[in-house]
Amino acid sequence: MSQSNQNKRQLSSLLPDTVNKSGSVQLPEFDRSLPMSLLRAREAVMSKFIPSLKEHGLSAQQWRVIRSLEQEDGIDISELSKRCYLLKPSMSRIVQNLESRELIERRNVASDQRRTTLYLTQDGREIVKLIAPKSEERYRFISRQFGNGKLELLQELLEDLVNSINEDEQ
Amino acid sequence: MSQSNQNKRQLSSLLPDTVNKSGSVQLPEFDRSLPMSLLRAREAVMSKFIPSLKEHGLSAQQWRVIRSLEQEDGIDISELSKRCYLLKPSMSRIVQNLESRELIERRNVASDQRRTTLYLTQDGREIVKLIAPKSEERYRFISRQFGNGKLELLQELLEDLVNSINEDEQ
DNA sequence: TTATTTAAGTTAACATGTTAATTAATAAAG
DNA sequence: CTTTATTAATTAACATGTTAACTTAAATAA
Numbered sequence: 001m002s003q004s005n006q007n008k009r010q011l012s013s014l015l016p017d018t019v020n021k022s023g024s025v026q027l028p029e030f031d032r033s034l035p036m037s038l039l040r041a042r043e044a045v046m047s048k049f050i051p052s053l054k055e056h057g058l059s060a061q062q063w064r065v066i067r068s069l070e071q072e073d074g075i076d077i078s079e080l081s082k083r084c085y086l087l088k089p090s091m092s093r094i095v096q097n098l099e100s101r102e103l104i105e106r107r108n109v110a111s112d113q114r115r116t117t118l119y120l121t122q123d124g125r126e127i128v129k130l131i132a133p134k135s136e137e138r139y140r141f142i143s144r145q146f147g148n149g150k151l152e153l154l155q156e157l158l159e160d161l162v163n164s165i166n167e168d169e170q
Numbered sequence: 171m172s173q174s175n176q177n178k179r180q181l182s183s184l185l186p187d188t189v190n191k192s193g194s195v196q197l198p199e200f201d202r203s204l205p206m207s208l209l210r211a212r213e214a215v216m217s218k219f220i221p222s223l224k225e226h227g228l229s230a231q232q233w234r235v236i237r238s239l240e241q242e243d244g245i246d247i248s249e250l251s252k253r254c255y256l257l258k259p260s261m262s263r264i265v266q267n268l269e270s271r272e273l274i275e276r277r278n279v280a281s282d283q284r285r286t287t288l289y290l291t292q293d294g295r296e297i298v299k300l301i302a303p304k305s306e307e308r309y310r311f312i313s314r315q316f317g318n319g320k321l322e323l324l325q326e327l328l329e330d331l332v333n334s335i336n337e338d339e340q
Numbered sequence: 341t342t343a344t345t346t347a348a349g350t351t352a353a354c355a356t357g358t359t360a361a362t363t364a365a366t367a368a369a370g
Numbered sequence: 371c372t373t374t375a376t377t378a379a380t381t382a383a384c385a386t387g388t389t390a391a392c393t394t395a396a397a398t399a400a
Contacts, residue, residue: 028309030241031253034325035219035230038212039255041328044335045204059388060205061356071200078378083201085209090356092380097355114365114378139198145334150327155204157324158211164315165214229358231386248348260386262350267385284348284395 048142052134056127057101061086063131065094069104069120070128076115103127218312222304226297227271231256233301235264239274239290240298246285273297 030036046060053063064084069075075083081091095118098104103124109115120128143151200206216230223233234254239245245253251261265288268274273294279285290298313321 030234030237032325034215034309034312034321035212036234036255037325037328038208038215041331042205042208042212043255044332045208048335049205059355064200064206067200076378085206085213087357087359088379089358089381093356096380112366112378116379139204142204142331142335145337146331147334150330151204154324154327154331155202155207157320157327158207160320161211161312161316161324162214164317165218165312167315229385246348257387257389258349259351259388263386266350282348282396286349 045142048138049135052131052138056131058127058131061090062094062098065091065098066103066120066124066128069118069124073119074107074117076109076117078115080118098124215312218308219305222301222308226301228297228301231260232264232268235261235268236273236290236294236298239288239294243289244277244287246279246287248285250288268294 028034049063050060053060058066061084064086065080068080068083077091077095078088081088084091086094095104095106099106101123102121104118105121106116106118109117146154198204219233220230223230228236231254234256235250238250238253247261247265248258250265251258254261256264265274265276269276271293272291274288275291276286276288279287
């Protein structure tokens, strides 16, 4: 994981809505910007999950793929890349990696030879059984430390943020 | 930017705190997990900033570096990598890239020849002047769409989340 | 003063993010 | 039925994320 967050500053006024007195525009303080806050939060959260993934030789992205197939097996690569928020070239390489390790397998779609569907293998299911309890424990830890109520509120705000940004594009 | 979020589901109960009735542990639904929520939020936010960065041939990471030097010039590479949440090998390559484009310049530290300090060039400052107003407008847009109060609350929750996760390590 | 440890930054190697191009298959249009 | 357009997935190429190793310089210990 990357370096810890060492440059914490006092919470200050955010996102000025007008230009400053001298007439020049200004961005929020770099460390206070929304992208940086989201980056820090995600790195902190991921730092709790990555060690147990590494124990099984899996990257975060590979786990996302396995996790998504565990929830619904047999979807195609395009759909899987959407659900995992991975670009298709990235998904293509990840699928090859997991296939070579026999954690997932491909099947052609008889009705559309362009498409390939993906399934967890028995080994893939075993690795889920090994990792899932540790991830579950990590979630409980985060939930306890941070507070269940605050976590629900955060999730809701994150969803509202995504919706409010995306509705501009509709 | 990556594919849009097309698989929205109804907001459901999050982070079960106990094992389910059958006795097996369970993770939150994949799409509802905190890492995925944070990833989506950051991608949505970044999608508003990246086009104007690309107009000037800058990646998000390169902009972070320039942005950080604009706030405080003349810091060393190690300190800059901490502030930008970039690993040192990544920072090393980014610095080389920006240096070759004459947006930043290196200066040795006479008192410690291991260290190199970095400064924005005149061209670097010009590009900040071109990009900053667009980024500022993007912040105003996000703030309007989402709500200033909600944005402050979100920032506060993100900071609390980071603090609560990290205090376990102290 | 010398030896050892630590630090700053770079490089190698591999994984993933990203854009563009390509191939093969399917759908649509005429 | 033939031609054109679109789609699914892969590959190439380059940037960045990540870990390990390396080089050079400074700090610390003996």
